[in-house]
Amino acid sequence: MREKKIVVWFRNDLRLHDQEALCRAAAKTARVIPVYCFDPRQFGKTFLGFPKTGPFRTQFLLESVAALRASFRSIGADLVVRVGKPEEVLPNLVEMTGASAVYASQEVAEEETKVENNLEARLWAKKIPLERFWTSTLFHIDDIPYPIKNIPDVFTEFRKESEKSTRVRPTLPAPSALALETDIHPGALPTLSELGITEMPAPDPRAVMTFQGGESEGLRRLRTYFWEEDRLGVYKETRNGLVGAGYSTKFSPWLSYGCLSPRKVYEEVKRYEQERVANDSTYWVVFELLWRDYFRFIARKYGNAIFRPEGIRNDQRLVYSNDVRLFQKWVDGETGVPFVDANMQELKHTGFMSNRGRQNVASFLVKDLKVNWTYGATYFESQLLDYDVCSNWCNWNYVAGVGNDPRENRYFDPVSQAKRYDPQGEYVKRWLPELAEVPPSRVHQVGDLSGEEQSRYGVVLGADYPHPVVKYGHSPART
Numbered sequence: 001m002r003e004k005k006i007v008v009w010f011r012n013d014l015r016l017h018d019q020e021a022l023c024r025a026a027a028k029t030a031r032v033i034p035v036y037c038f039d040p041r042q043f044g045k046t047f048l049g050f051p052k053t054g055p056f057r058t059q060f061l062l063e064s065v066a067a068l069r070a071s072f073r074s075i076g077a078d079l080v081v082r083v084g085k086p087e088e089v090l091p092n093l094v095e096m097t098g099a100s101a102v103y104a105s106q107e108v109a110e111e112e113t114k115v116e117n118n119l120e121a122r123l124w125a126k127k128i129p130l131e132r133f134w135t136s137t138l139f140h141i142d143d144i145p146y147p148i149k150n151i152p153d154v155f156t157e158f159r160k161e162s163e164k165s166t167r168v169r170p171t172l173p174a175p176s177a178l179a180l181e182t183d184i185h186p187g188a189l190p191t192l193s194e195l196g197i198t199e200m201p202a203p204d205p206r207a208v209m210t211f212q213g214g215e216s217e218g219l220r221r222l223r224t225y226f227w228e229e230d231r232l233g234v235y236k237e238t239r240n241g242l243v244g245a246g247y248s249t250k251f252s253p254w255l256s257y258g259c260l261s262p263r264k265v266y267e268e269v270k271r272y273e274q275e276r277v278a279n280d281s282t283y284w285v286v287f288e289l290l291w292r293d294y295f296r297f298i299a300r301k302y303g304n305a306i307f308r309p310e311g312i313r314n315d316q317r318l319v320y321s322n323d324v325r326l327f328q329k330w331v332d333g334e335t336g337v338p339f340v341d342a343n344m345q346e347l348k349h350t351g352f353m354s355n356r357g358r359q360n361v362a363s364f365l366v367k368d369l370k371v372n373w374t375y376g377a378t379y380f381e382s383q384l385l386d387y388d389v390c391s392n393w394c395n396w397n398y399v400a401g402v403g404n405d406p407r408e409n410r411y412f413d414p415v416s417q418a419k420r421y422d423p424q425g426e427y428v429k430r431w432l433p434e435l436a437e438v439p440p441s442r443v444h445q446v447g448d449l450s451g452e453e454q455s456r457y458g459v460v461l462g463a464d465y466p467h468p469v470v471k472y473g474h475s476p477a478r479t
């Protein structure tokens, strides 16, 4: 009898370690056919005109897929790569190879689940099952103490209850050998320009670090941060930093594309706690990963409400405009508020921004510019290296005050935040070199400089650096 074949469809799970779909398929047969589809719908333009997947993330994705292919080749198989809609590509491959099932990781948001459902329907017509596995979170969806519809709307409640009763499942081993499928052409990876990216920004020497896609690079970052540089034990004290690689883990791009499994991170935290130190900092990385889990569960609970200006609270009171001119000033880092502009410049030139920065620029867009926050979230989707549909849109809901923040009208004052987190102005001067001569005590409020100070510090408002585009630092954006 011919050995059965199983197609494993890779999505945001670009790894061999702790890959349940792959592991389950490999347990049934050595004749696994791994496939990745570059879905053209992910590489079009957003309604605001910029690419849905911008240059940084496209590059990172291409590197991650290339690395996955190399990993499969090293165990005797190959990754089949196609450009096309998964719901069309995969049924064809099933037909060509005579595969008996398709295995894949399950996603939660609309675009992703639509593809899954369409694929399932087409496979069903051929009597081929699509088996889905939950692979993206630390706590497995089946292990948390709630059905999704009852997930609490306050994170602390979710975390405390889940921590009491949920154990993190152990990671699954990577398969060590698979058979090569010779009936099908593996296919070449598309180029950046085939994915709509005609211009790749030059690497910026001011970037926090170089992010290279792929599983081994993700695992390398884990080793470097936890073990070689020994930073895990002080994470909680440094995590609000702004400059350099060391202040936080920088795992996010690898977690978002699934090059790194959160359970792998967890196991390494536990090992570090055994071998080095267990303290608030070691716990805090797990705490942050639980935020990530939480937003995934919340996105599943609320569906498309996460994408609407009224958010998951269906809050109609938010006051906002669709002022594209103000929005563009924000995108270009030209609002005249140095802390906001510096962060937006970093994002524009590198595809990364710290968590502190993200909270501040998002709050500024919503509460000071009073611009539709979904524009900001759409820009982040395009630009962030670590874009993750649930983390992005649910964090935006939170900052906009239409999500899971139990405190109404939380406001990030960009000046006091800047003074607290960038007291010497090192960060803003890095990204706004025109402010180099302004002393730390004045650099976060350049808009207030007198004419005499402007000439003394070599920065003329309106010429070298913009006047603030709005009066900021006050009224909540609600009726």
Ligand SMILES: Cc1cc2nc3c(=O)[nH]c(=O)nc-3n(C[C@H](O)[C@H](O)[C@H](O)COP(=O)(O)OP(=O)(O)OC[C@H]3O[C@@H](n4cnc5c(N)ncnc54)[C@H](O)[C@@H]3O)c2cc1C
Residues within 6 Å of the ligand: 239, 248, 249, 250, 251, 252, 253, 255, 256, 285, 288, 289, 291, 292, 295, 353, 354, 355, 356, 358, 359, 362, 380, 384, 386, 387, 388, 389, 391, 392, 393, 395, 396, 399
């Ligand atoms: C408006 C806004 C948009 C955001 N968009 C994204 C996004 O698209 N993708 C994304 O991965 N994160 C997003 N975040 C969360 C957070 O800013 C990043 O995860 C973090 O800055 C990544 O850097 P790090 O890996 O060094 O984080 P660390 O501080 O080292 O945290 C470790 C890991 O925990 C997770 N994590 C930490 N904070 C959060 C959080 N608030 N929400 C969810 N997960 C978290 C991430 O996976 C992160 O890699 C957003 C935050 C805000 C305020």
